[in-house]
Amino acid sequence: MSVKIAALFLSLPAISCAQQVAIGSYALRTNLSYPSGITAGPDGALWFAESFANQIGRITTAGSITEFPLPSSFNGPGIITTGPDGALWFGADPGVYSSTDAIGRITTAGAVTMYQLPGPATTPFAITSGPDGALWFTGFSNTLTGSEIGRITTVGAVTIYATPTEQSGPWGITAGPDGALWFTELYANNIGRITTAGAITEYPLPYPYSYPYGIVAGPDGALWFTEQAGNRIGRISTSGVITEYTIPTPFAEADWIIVGPDGALWFTEYNNQYQIGRVTTAGAFTEYAMPTGRCCVYGITAGPDGEIWLTEPNPQIYPNEIAELFFVTANLAATPATGRYHSALSFTGSGFAPGEKVQVYESGVGSKVLASATADSSGSVSTAEVRMPQSQYGPRIFVGVGQSSGKLGAAAFAMEPRLVLSTDAGAPGASVTAEGYGFDSFEFVDIYWDDPYILLGTVQVDWHSSFTGAAAFGFQVPKRAALGANSVLGIGQTSKAVGPAAFTVE
Numbered sequence: 272m273s274v275k276i277a278a279l280f281l282s283l284p285a286i287s288c289a290q291q292v293a294i295g296s297y298a299l300r301t302n303l304s305y306p307s308g309i310t311a312g313p314d315g316a317l318w319f320a321e322s323f324a325n326q327i328g329r330i331t332t333a334g335s336i337t338e339f340p341l342p343s344s345f346n347g348p349g350i351i352t353t354g355p356d357g358a359l360w361f362g363a364d365p366g367v368y369s370s371t372d373a374i375g376r377i378t379t380a381g382a383v384t385m386y387q388l389p390g391p392a393t394t395p396f397a398i399t400s401g402p403d404g405a406l407w408f409t410g411f412s413n414t415l416t417g418s419e420i421g422r423i424t425t426v427g428a429v430t431i432y433a434t435p436t437e438q439s440g441p442w443g444i445t446a447g448p449d450g451a452l453w454f455t456e457l458y459a460n461n462i463g464r465i466t467t468a469g470a471i472t473e474y475p476l477p478y479p480y481s482y483p484y485g486i487v488a489g490p491d492g493a494l495w496f497t498e499q500a501g502n503r504i505g506r507i508s509t510s511g512v513i514t515e516y517t518i519p520t521p522f523a524e525a526d527w528i529i530v531g532p533d534g535a536l537w538f539t540e541y542n543n544q545y546q547i548g549r550v551t552t553a554g555a556f557t558e559y560a561m562p563t564g565r566c567c568v569y570g571i572t573a574g575p576d577g578e579i580w581l582t583e584p585n586p587q588i589y590p591n592e593i594a595e596l597f598f599v600t601a602n603l604a605a606t607p608a609t610g611r612y613h614s615a616l617s618f619t620g621s622g623f624a625p626g627e628k629v630q631v632y633e634s635g636v637g638s639k640v641l642a643s644a645t646a647d648s649s650g651s652v653s654t655a656e657v658r659m660p661q662s663q664y665g666p667r668i669f670v671g672v673g674q675s676s677g678k679l680g681a682a683a684f685a686m687e688p689r690l691v692l693s694t695d696a697g698a699p700g701a702s703v704t705a706e707g708y709g710f711d712s713f714e715f716v717d718i719y720w721d722d723p724y725i726l727l728g729t730v731q732v733d734w735h736s737s738f739t740g741a742a743a744f745g746f747q748v749p750k751r752a753a754l755g756a757n758s759v760l761g762i763g764q765t766s767k768a769v770g771p772a773a774f775t776v777e
Contacts, residue, residue: 290533290549291599293681294562295668296583296592297334297634298712300734301326304338304591306582307364308350308397309570313357314379317580319570319593320348322364327351327377330593332576334635339381348375350397350570355404356425362395365411374398374408374423386427395421397444399452403467407452409441420444420454420465432469436461439473443485443496443527449509453494455483462486462496462507474511476501485527485538491552495536497525504528504538504550516554520546523558526569532577532598539568539581547571547581547596561594562666568594576636590663590712590734595635601650603631603671603680611689611770612708614659618642618669621651624676631671631682633660641669662686663736664711664766688770690718690761696775701748706739707732707761707770714765720749721758729764752776 299306304324312318312329319328321338325347329337341348349364354376361375372388374395388395388410398408401422410419410431418439422430434441440458447453447464454463460481461473476483481501489495489506496505498515502523506514518525524542531537531549540546545561545568561568561583570582579596601622610616618631623646631642631654642654652671662684669682688709697703710716710732718727730744738744754776761770 290557292559293597293599293668293670293683294547294559294594295597295635295670295681296562296594296663297330297336298590298592298663298734298736299328299338300336301338302591302713302734303585304328305584306591306593307348307570307584308361309572309580309582309593310351310353310359311572311575311580312359312379313353315575317572317574317593318351318353318359318377319582320351320361320364322347322349322366322584327359327361327375327383328593331637332574332578332635333632333637335638336593337381339377339383341375341383342385345373345375345385352398352400352406354406354425355400360398360406362398362408365394365396374406374429384427386423386429388421388429389431397442397454399444399446401446401452401467402450407444407446407465409444409454411441411457418456420452420463420471430469432465432471434459434463435471435473439463442483445486445488445494447494447509448488448492453486453488453507455486455496457482457484462494462505462513472511474507474513476505477513477515484525487528487530487536489536489552490530490534495528497528497538499524499526504536504548514554516550516556518548518558519556520558523548527571529571529573529579531579532573537571537579539571541567541569547579559596562668597668597670597679597681599679599681601671601673601678601680603669603682605669605682605684608683609685609687610659611687612659612661612691613689615656616659617656618644618654618671618682619652620671620680620682621649622680623650623652623673623678625650627673627675629671629673631669636670636672636679646673659686661708661735661737664688664709664763664768688761688763688766688768690759690770690772692759692772692774695773696777697748698777699748699750699752703746703748703774705744705746705759705761705772706737707744708737708739709770710736710761710763710768711766712736714763716761716763716770718744718746719760719762720752721760722753723749723751725749727759748774748776
């Protein structure tokens with residue numbers, strides 16, 4: 272049934288003081304895999320769905336990634352959650368137009384089970400653990416033939432409940448503080464509530480065509496949700512009173528929403544703003560730009576490490592990535608702030624605990640230690656010179672953590688590509704091998720000789736942004752090459768980045 276609601280619309284929310292954060296990314300091993308939902312797993316890692324690649328991925332808090340392929344009959348996972356049985360459960364992504372009406376389960380060891388749903392073709396999308404020890408999910412139909420809320424036990428028994436409003440488009444779902452499940456209805460413009468016995472109530476939003484999307488139980492005993500088309504963040508009490516707050520950036524297209532480690536609500540903005548939003552329970556907003564400005568941001572979850580984890584999907588360009596938002600509590604800087612593979616690099620910092628050891632990691636916290644030093648009596652630190660490790664083209668951060676205080680600093684750095692030749696001198700016609708570092712993951716790189724300007728060929732880099740070893744590029748010095756100093760250039764087709772190498776023609 273539908274019920275009458277009270278609504279409050281706040282068009283000019285206050286802007287809060289910005290929480291100091293830094294965002295780093297980890298490229299996926301599978302090209303154009305389209306990571307979507309992400310959740311904290313029971314094993315201390317993060318688990319995510321790769322919709323286009325039909326895989327489930329796992330990333331440790333240190334940034335190590337493993338991917339598990341799903342049966343070809345499934346055709347695209349979407350939202351993923353940790354179940355009450357210690358496994359990960361997931362639905363399908365309607366954007367892949369999945370014809371497999373099934374719920375998936377994967378253990379932390381990678382064993383996959385599929386449970387077929389009964390009834391007409393409806394895609395099980397968002398999924399969450401309920402208060403009754405079962406999983407609850409939204410049934411979304413691309414053909415508008417069904418609108419359902421489903422329940423599945425950990426042994427695969429399924430119950431389906433049709434929503435009172437036909438073709439309502441159930442989308443996000445979460446367990447509420449009142450022992451019921453709360454969900455959004457994308458097409459009907461409603462917030463729904465379903466008891467564990469299957470009784471459904473719908474609360475219409477005060478403004479039409481808002482497209483309510485993600486929903487989460489807030490820290491204040493209410494439910495918080497995003498309005499993708501309405502450009503608002505909404506709050507609904509368990510008695511149905513709705514308050515709405517306008518997002519400062521127009522057309523932000525807010526998608527998923529969570530409660531962050533700081534007690535605020537955090538949400539993704541999928542549209543071309545490429546931002547992460549934060550709103551307090553009082554309605555004060557802060558927005559943070561993604562560092563590259565080239566990837567969409569979609570899934571979001573609070574990690575076991577006290578940070579926020581995100582998915583960065585893009586079906587047309589690479590790389591597709593998992594991002595980590597760090598809460599910064601100390602200062603760290605890299606010198607220089609721009610460089611190439613194996614160039615000299617050092618770090619300085621302040622705000623750490625006096626006398627503590629500070630470690631700077633190559634990737635995420637807990638990965639290989641790149642540099643370390645002991646803070647002085649003022650909490651300042653300065654490391655010895657190290658060599659820049661292989662990294663993806665463009666902006667990145669290095670994270671340094673005080674080993675006793677836990678204080679975290681993030682140093683900004685911009686990676687530029689580089690070619691390394693097997694020899695730096697030779698006669699025309701000589702055979703040379705070029706290895707490349709620091710390009711975009713999976714992009715194609717054109718290799719040019721500069722005098723005369725000749726395209727020598729094209730090579731594709733791997734997920735780690737390099738072409739090395741057996742994948743290195745072999746060529747011959749052009750017969751018409753000018754004597755003396757020359758350059759060999761690697762130019763990324765997507766990034767447009769230029770990686771140089773010097774060669775002397777004898």
